[in-house]
Amino acid sequence: MELTVNGEPIQVTNVATVGDLLDHFRVQHQAVAVIANGDIVGRDIFSQFSIQDGDTIEIIRFVGGG
Amino acid sequence: MMLTVPEIPALPIGSYRFRSRLFVGTGKYDTLDTMRQALEAAGTDLVTVALRRVNLKNPEEPTILDAIPSECTILPNTAGCYTAEEAIQVAHLARASGIGTLIKLEVIGDPDLLWPDPIGTLEATKRLVEEGFTVMAYTSPDPVLADHLQRAGAHAIMPLGSPIGSGQGILDVRQIARIKARVSVPVVVDAGIGSPGDAAMAMEAGADAVLVNTAIALARDPVMMARAMQAAVAAGYWGAQAGRMPKREEASPSSPVSGMPHVRS
Numbered sequence: 001m002e003l004t005v006n007g008e009p010i011q012v013t014n015v016a017t018v019g020d021l022l023d024h025f026r027v028q029h030q031a032v033a034v035i036a037n038g039d040i041v042g043r044d045i046f047s048q049f050s051i052q053d054g055d056t057i058e059i060i061r062f063v064g065g066g
Numbered sequence: 067m068m069l070t071v072p073e074i075p076a077l078p079i080g081s082y083r084f085r086s087r088l089f090v091g092t093g094k095y096d097t098l099d100t101m102r103q104a105l106e107a108a109g110t111d112l113v114t115v116a117l118r119r120v121n122l123k124n125p126e127e128p129t130i131l132d133a134i135p136s137e138c139t140i141l142p143n144t145a146g147c148y149t150a151e152e153a154i155q156v157a158h159l160a161r162a163s164g165i166g167t168l169i170k171l172e173v174i175g176d177p178d179l180l181w182p183d184p185i186g187t188l189e190a191t192k193r194l195v196e197e198g199f200t201v202m203a204y205t206s207p208d209p210v211l212a213d214h215l216q217r218a219g220a221h222a223i224m225p226l227g228s229p230i231g232s233g234q235g236i237l238d239v240r241q242i243a244r245i246k247a248r249v250s251v252p253v254v255v256d257a258g259i260g261s262p263g264d265a266a267m268a269m270e271a272g273a274d275a276v277l278v279n280t281a282i283a284l285a286r287d288p289v290m291m292a293r294a295m296q297a298a299v300a301a302g303y304w305g306a307q308a309g310r311m312p313k314r315e316e317a318s319p320s321s322p323v324s325g326m327p328h329v330r331s
Binding site: 033034041059 | 091092093094095101114115116117118119120122125126129130131140142143145158159160162163164165230231257277279280
């Protein structure tokens with residue numbers, strides 16, 4: 001399956017949900033926000049939210065800022 | 067020497083309440099450890115953060131939230147947004163990440179000055195307030211705009227002292243006093259503070275709090291500077307409460323003018 005994640009085209013296998021994708025990148029589910037095709041995915045449904053071939057995903061977290 | 071000034075009363079913003087009048091940003095520190103020590107030294111309980119993409123090449127790098135003292139409330143900003151729509155979406159993302167409804171609203175209109183866009187800021191303030199956010203609105207130091215933002219429901223007005231990260235200080239401190247005289251919500255001077263003197267000046271002018279980032283992060287000793295900023299905020303706050311003397315054009319002797327001893331000239 002081909003996805004665009006944080007602007008980069010990537011190939012993934014065995015990824016069916018947003019939760020799987022976070023695990024694929026070894027990103028902790030805590031304190032991240034996810035946008036799938038322009039819509040925010042509620043953190044309580046990461047593990048149920050399906051990902052399809054061609055989806056555009058943004059994985060966002062907090063960083064230092066003023 | 068012990069500081070003998072009394073403790074400053076807590077500051078309410080929306081339904082939040084902050085013990086410290088020194089808010090601190092988390093950008094530009096050399097290390098997360100220095101940042102954590104500086105935040106502790108500042109005695110702050112409100113710290114700003116930004117939202118950015120996870121670095122997929124190093125997804126396990128430590129998260130900034132782990133280095134922020136647990137007593138601090140997190141204030142996410144919308145830095146980098148150039149339209150009301152972008153800022154609203156970033157606010158939604160911040161809320162989706164599960165840290166509450168507080169937002170430092172920045173809608174920028176000029177990329178070199180990072181000057182706030184007044185129209186976009188006002189529009190985004192209205193929308194986010196309607197959606198239940200606690201909005202702290204970063205703004206140019208304009209008393210009329212401050213009043214518009216308050217009427218739009220902003221929970222705090224955050225006038226800049228000078229451009230973000232410039233360290234130029236508060237270029238027109240009278241604007242802070244003018245804004246303070248015209249709004250009832252807290253006024254937080256944000257951006258431009260370069261030294262403890264600037265922080266004290268903002269507080270003396272009537273600011274309810276200051277937000278400092280670069281002046282601490284880029285100091286030779288950030289932890290010492292954080293302490294100095296805390297002392298300066300207290301000095302300025304109590305100076306304002308005490309009420310400064312009026313200025314006058316000519317000198318007025320502090321020593322008696324009569325009873326001068328006769329000395330040989």
